[in-house]
Amino acid sequence: xxxxxxxxxxxxxxxxxxxxxxxxxxVFRKVCRKYGFLEVxxxxxxxxxxxxxxxxxxxKEQLFLFKRKDKEEFGLRFDLxxxxxxxxxxxxKELPKPVKWFAISRMWRYERPQAGRxxxxxxxxxxxxxxxxxxxxxxxxxxxxxxxxxxxxxxxxFVVKLNNxxxxxGLLLQFVKEDKVDSIIxxxxxxxxxxxxxxxxxxxxxxxQLKDISKIKKILAADTIEKIDKLEKNxxxxxxxxxxxxxxxxxxxRFIQLDLSTARGLAYYTDxxxxxxxxxxxxxxxxxxxxxxxxxxxxxxxxxxxxxxAMGLSTLLLLLGKKKAVxxxxxxxxxxxxxxxxxxxxxxxxxxxxxxxxxxVETDFLRRSxxxxxxxxxxxxxxxxxxxxxxxxKSGKIKVKDLKTGKESSVSISEI
Amino acid sequence: xxxxxxxxxxxxxxxxxxxxxxxxxxVFRKVCRKYGFLEVxxxxxxxxxxxxxxxxxxxKEQLFLFKRKDKEEFGLRFDLxxxxxxxxxxxxKELPKPVKWFAISRMWRYERPQAGRxxxxxxxxxxxxxxxxxxxxxxxxxxxxxxxxxxxxxxxxFVVKLNNxxxxxGLLLQFVKEDKVDSIIxxxxxxxxxxxxxxxxxxxxxxxQLKDISKIKKILAADTIEKIDKLEKNxxxxxxxxxxxxxxxxxxxRFIQLDLSTARGLAYYTDxxxxxxxxxxxxxxxxxxxxxxxxxxxxxxxxxxxxxxAMGLSTLLLLLGKKKAVxxxxxxxxxxxxxxxxxxxxxxxxxxxxxxxxxxVETDFLRRSxxxxxxxxxxxxxxxxxxxxxxxxKSGKIKVKDLKTGKESSVSISEI
Numbered sequence: 001x002x003x004x005x006x007x008x009x010x011x012x013x014x015x016x017x018x019x020x021x022x023x024x025x026x027v028f029r030k031v032c033r034k035y036g037f038l039e040v041x042x043x044x045x046x047x048x049x050x051x052x053x054x055x056x057x058x059x060k061e062q063l064f065l066f067k068r069k070d071k072e073e074f075g076l077r078f079d080l081x082x083x084x085x086x087x088x089x090x091x092x093k094e095l096p097k098p099v100k101w102f103a104i105s106r107m108w109r110y111e112r113p114q115a116g117r118x119x120x121x122x123x124x125x126x127x128x129x130x131x132x133x134x135x136x137x138x139x140x141x142x143x144x145x146x147x148x149x150x151x152x153x154x155x156x157x158f159v160v161k162l163n164n165x166x167x168x169x170g171l172l173l174q175f176v177k178e179d180k181v182d183s184i185i186x187x188x189x190x191x192x193x194x195x196x197x198x199x200x201x202x203x204x205x206x207x208x209q210l211k212d213i214s215k216i217k218k219i220l221a222a223d224t225i226e227k228i229d230k231l232e233k234n235x236x237x238x239x240x241x242x243x244x245x246x247x248x249x250x251x252x253x254r255f256i257q258l259d260l261s262t263a264r265g266l267a268y269y270t271d272x273x274x275x276x277x278x279x280x281x282x283x284x285x286x287x288x289x290x291x292x293x294x295x296x297x298x299x300x301x302x303x304x305x306x307x308x309x310a311m312g313l314s315t316l317l318l319l320l321g322k323k324k325a326v327x328x329x330x331x332x333x334x335x336x337x338x339x340x341x342x343x344x345x346x347x348x349x350x351x352x353x354x355x356x357x358x359x360x361v362e363t364d365f366l367r368r369s370x371x372x373x374x375x376x377x378x379x380x381x382x383x384x385x386x387x388x389x390x391x392x393x394k395s396g397k398i399k400v401k402d403l404k405t406g407k408e409s410s411v412s413i414s415e416i
Numbered sequence: 417x418x419x420x421x422x423x424x425x426x427x428x429x430x431x432x433x434x435x436x437x438x439x440x441x442x443v444f445r446k447v448c449r450k451y452g453f454l455e456v457x458x459x460x461x462x463x464x465x466x467x468x469x470x471x472x473x474x475x476k477e478q479l480f481l482f483k484r485k486d487k488e489e490f491g492l493r494f495d496l497x498x499x500x501x502x503x504x505x506x507x508x509k510e511l512p513k514p515v516k517w518f519a520i521s522r523m524w525r526y527e528r529p530q531a532g533r534x535x536x537x538x539x540x541x542x543x544x545x546x547x548x549x550x551x552x553x554x555x556x557x558x559x560x561x562x563x564x565x566x567x568x569x570x571x572x573x574f575v576v577k578l579n580n581x582x583x584x585x586g587l588l589l590q591f592v593k594e595d596k597v598d599s600i601i602x603x604x605x606x607x608x609x610x611x612x613x614x615x616x617x618x619x620x621x622x623x624x625q626l627k628d629i630s631k632i633k634k635i636l637a638a639d640t641i642e643k644i645d646k647l648e649k650n651x652x653x654x655x656x657x658x659x660x661x662x663x664x665x666x667x668x669x670r671f672i673q674l675d676l677s678t679a680r681g682l683a684y685y686t687d688x689x690x691x692x693x694x695x696x697x698x699x700x701x702x703x704x705x706x707x708x709x710x711x712x713x714x715x716x717x718x719x720x721x722x723x724x725x726a727m728g729l730s731t732l733l734l735l736l737g738k739k740k741a742v743x744x745x746x747x748x749x750x751x752x753x754x755x756x757x758x759x760x761x762x763x764x765x766x767x768x769x770x771x772x773x774x775x776x777v778e779t780d781f782l783r784r785s786x787x788x789x790x791x792x793x794x795x796x797x798x799x800x801x802x803x804x805x806x807x808x809x810k811s812g813k814i815k816v817k818d819l820k821t822g823k824e825s826s827v828s829i830s831e832i
Contacts, residue, residue: 003716004466004502007490010459012503015517018455036749036778036796039434043426043536044460044492044522045480050420064461064490066482068526074423074480076460086420087428096795098781101431106460110484120459131781135761139781142769250765300419333452345551349666353558362452365514365547365555379512380452 009111009119016329021122023327024151024313024320025104028124031147032102035139037126040101042083048073050086053298054268062109076108080125081295081308088129089301098130115318117284122313126289129296132305134243137272137291138250140307144276144287145255147311152325158286160251161259162274164244165290167228168260170237171219175212184208184216189263191220192281220261228258243271268292272307278319286319287311332381334359335400335416338373340389348388351398355386355416378403386416425527425535432745437538439743440567440729440736441520444540447563448518451555453542456517458499464489466502469714470684478525492524496541497711497724504545505717514546531734533700538729542705545712548721550659553688553707554666556723560692560703561671563727568741574702576667577675578690580660581706583644584676586653587635591628600624600632605679607636608697636677644674659687684708688723694735702735703727748797750775751816751832754789756805764804767814771802771832794819802832 006012013021029039045066052059063075077083080103088099106122113119126143128136141160148158168188172181187202194202203213222228225245233241248256264273273290277283289309296304320326335355339348348363355361362382364373370387377385385401392398400416401408422428429437445455461482468475479491493499496519504515522538529535542559544552557576564574584604588597603618610618619629638644641661649657664672680689689706693699705725712720736742751771755764764779771777778798780789786803793801801817808814816832817824 003505004463004469005506006459006499006502007461007463007488010461012459012506013457014503014507015454015456018457021457022455033776034772036776038431038747039438040431041429041434041437043422043428044524045423045426045536047420047423053420064482064484066480068480072423083422086422087430089419090421090428091430096792100778108460120461128781133781133783135765136781250762331454346666349551356450360449360452362516365544365549365552367549376512 007119009113011118011120015331019329019331020317020327021313023329024316025124027150027327028102028104028147028311031143031150032124032126034146035100035143037100037102037128037143040084040087040103041105042077042080042087042103044106045074045076046083046086048075050299051075051078051082054082054295062111064108064110078107078109079310080105080107080123081127081292081310084125084127085129085295085299085301085306088127088304089296089299092296092301092304098128098136100128102126115284118314124311124313125308126310127306127308129304129306131307132293134246134272135250136305137243137247137307140289140309141247141251141256141274144274144289144309144311145252148276148286151320151327153319153323155254156279157323158255158276158278158319159257160255160274160276161257161262162244162248162251162272163258163260163262164240164272165263165269166236166271167233167240167244168219168263170234170240171231171260172216173236174232174234175215176208180207185263186265188216188220188261189265191261222260223258225258228260240271247272264288264290268295270294274309276311278322282322283318284315286315332383333362334382335361335384335386336373336377336380336382336403337361337363338370338377338385338387339364340370340387342367344389344393347393351386351388351413354413358416423535425529427534427536431747435745435747436733436743437729439745440732441540443566443743444518444520444563444727447559447566448540448542451516451559451562453516453518453544453559456500456503456519457521458493458496458503458519460522461490461492462499462502464491466715467491467494467498470498470711478527480524480526494523494525495726496521496523496539497543497708497726500541500543501545501711501715501717501722504543504720505712505715508712508717508720514544514552516544518542531700534730540727540729541724542726543722543724545720545722547723548709550662550688551666552721553659553663553723556705556725557663557667557672557690560690560705560725560727561668564692564702567736567743569735569739571670572695573739574671574692574694574735575673576671576690576692577673577678578660578664578667578688579674579676579678580656580688581679581685582652582687583649583656583660584635584679586650586656587647587676588632589652590648590650591631592624596623601679602681604632604636604677605681607677638676639674641674644676656687663688680704680706684711684714686710690725692727694738698738699734700731702731748799749778750798751777751800751802752789752793752796752798752819753777753779754786754793754801754803755780756786756803758783760805760809763809767802767804767829770829774832 065075067073103125108120176184183206262275269290270293271291275285276287291307293305337352352361352363385403399408399410481491483489519541524536592600599622678691685706686709687707691701692703707723709721753768768777768779801819802814815824815826
């Protein structure tokens with residue numbers, strides 16, 4: 001007989017995995033609410049027109065697309081920022097500003113599946129619309145740090161790499177032609193993934209002279225406010241540097257590493273950008289974000305500054321796994337009520353219903369022998385065992401056995 | 417400038433709607449866990465082969481389908497039972513039986529959107545694998561009742577219509593040819609949606625004689641155990657009646673209405689079937705379910721009895737709305753910290769961080785005047801207002817204003 005498989009690059013969440021996911025999401029939710037962010041949710045799919053607006057037609061390669069009745073074309077969302085921004089634009093006029101929203105949900109990309117990167121994946125997405133000052137960026141960075149701290153992680157476990165797109169672009173524009181800046185940034189963004197020789201070669205192939213490559217290396221070596229301060233800067237670089245300094249003053253410096261190579265690809269970021277990595281940098285980035293002041297206008301809204309970040313479940317769980325900080329999945333019922341003899345069932349079920357008012361309770365549905373019921377109770381991780389037969393029903397006295405310690409106590413039903 | 421719209425038949429959940437949804441889902445979760453059910457989640461899409469296995473090719477009309485690189489064809493899931501059953505089959509051998517799972521998630525059908533029926537919709541799905549006895553069906557029905565009771569609803573608000581497919585089929589087979597039974601059941605299932613004349617006409621068009629139509633009316637009029645008992649029954653009808661009686665003994669009869677016209681269409685149900693309606697039957701069904709003993713085998717698993725039900729969010733919210741029982745969306749922050757003067761910001765943010773250890777706190781990110789900050793605090797529903805300026809920082813004494821009562825109290829920061 002044929003066995004059906006789930007689609008490649010997707011996950012089933014069996015009970016203990018689902019419980020871990022729920023607990024991680026509860027931490028996300030709690031921290032976001034502490035910071036005054038409110039949860040929203042959007043449809044799983046959007047029009048292709050919206051989905052390609054920001055990233056161009058090339059994103060279509062990564063979209064799960066579908067058409068119905070040859071009318072409008074839709075695609076599964078590939079992030080949460082795009083639909084949340086669309087939602088914001090639809091009610092922009094009536095919403096009190098600023099608007100602080102988050103979403104915890106799944107999205108889809110058609111890519112080659114790899115560790116920490118699936119075709120269906122879950123993310124926390126935090127979006128802050130309508131605040132142009134550095135304190136909004138700092139708030140976003142602080143949440144991303146606070147979320148990880150809530151799992152018990154500290155500055156020995158992860159680092160936030162912080163940069164500013166204007167600073168980097170401004171520095172490059174002093175010796176790189178404007179039409180080449182994007183491709184150079186794309187190479188710089190890959191620096192941590194290649195070795196020094198490969199990095200040099202990529203820059204040379206992009207048309208840079210040896211002296212320009214040295215300049216880039218000098219820029220990327222500037223990893224403190226003092227060192228960046230000493231770099232020669234044009235007006236735009238100075239503007240970016242001012243923003244960077246202001247943000248740096250408002251975040252927890254123990255976690256921050258200034259890193260001019262952090263550019264977040266060619267995404268929609270305009271100013272601050274940051275990425276969170278495990279300290280040993282063995283994993284893909286845990287979170288990433290920054291300021292995107294042009295997106296709302298691009299989507300047809302009033303020009304609105306915005307900043308935000310996203311954190312993926314998958315890589316986070318890999319990090320928590322390494323640090324032995326994965327939330328415990330506690331899914332066993334509080335009580336298993338074993339039923340001895342079918343004549344006791346009706347009364348036993350009343351006792352089950354009574355205990356369920358306060359506790360999670362499982363019982364036998366297979367009319368099994370007592371020993372098989374106890375085996376099952378242990379298999380599902382029940383915490384306590386109660387045996388109900390005619391005797392217990394007559395006397396109203398029942399024995400509760402703690403299945404961990406083996407300790408037994410005799411109680412009346414009303415005492416549970 | 418063009419404004420992008422969400423796809424037709426889908427919903428955006430703005431913060432208060434999302435909060436209501438989360439609260440409803442928490443009730444689902446809590447009740448299911450009380451009954452020993454564990455939460456699972458499956459991918460949003462499955463292979464078309466799986467999706468069409470149970471319902472045939474005609475379900476494709478309702479599927480959102482997509483292909484990638486001309487390989488396997490996928491479709492968005494249209495229910496949760498199919499993927500959960502697939503998940504069960506994949507680990508059937510290693511799982512302790514019975515297996516009691518639930519999922520709370522969304523699914524998609526390409527249909528004409530109407531009240532309580534969208535193209536993207538959310539459901540609770542409860543599935544019980546491996547128990548063939550009536551107590552498992554009773555457990556499923558009791559959960560569906562208990563969920564609604566948790567929202568404060570009672571027997572004046574909703575009714576559970578209970579039937580048994582074998583009973584109905586057996587009764588019909590006594591005078592309807594076997595190859596016509598399915599089409600007659602399909603008509604019977606629509607009885608509540610048409611008037612008496614239309615119902616007669618549909619049965620006549622299906623080829624029934626007047627005397628057979630009267631027999632059907634007599635069957636459908638039997639709405640108590642006693643009346644059903646008096647109906648002439650063949651072996652299969654008697655078997656179904658026995659099951660029905662056993663289940664009836666184990667559920668809360670205040671909510672139950674025996675109704676032989678409840679057939680749940682031509683779905684995969686084999687024995688018990690039930691549907692939950694608002695008492696006035698103004699809405700589509702709130703929940704529905706039953707026993708489906710053939711599905712696991714159909715999906716390639718070992719033959720396994722199964723029973724379960726699904727409850728949709730959308731119709732439930734319509735009912736809760738009518739009964740003024742929708743959970744309250746409490747999304748305003750506990751405190752709004754107004755900042756007076758930019759020189760106070762750094763210290764004010766420390767106070768904000770301190771209060772956030774215990775509460776949800778919002779503050780100003782737009783460097784607004786105090787009066788504008790207070791307007792905003794009220795607009796977002798903040799419960800308390802704190803104003804921080806140089807004076808408060810110097811003295812360490814702050815005033816907390818309850819924004820509902822207007823009452824002010826003076827406290828030190830550590831007292832909050």
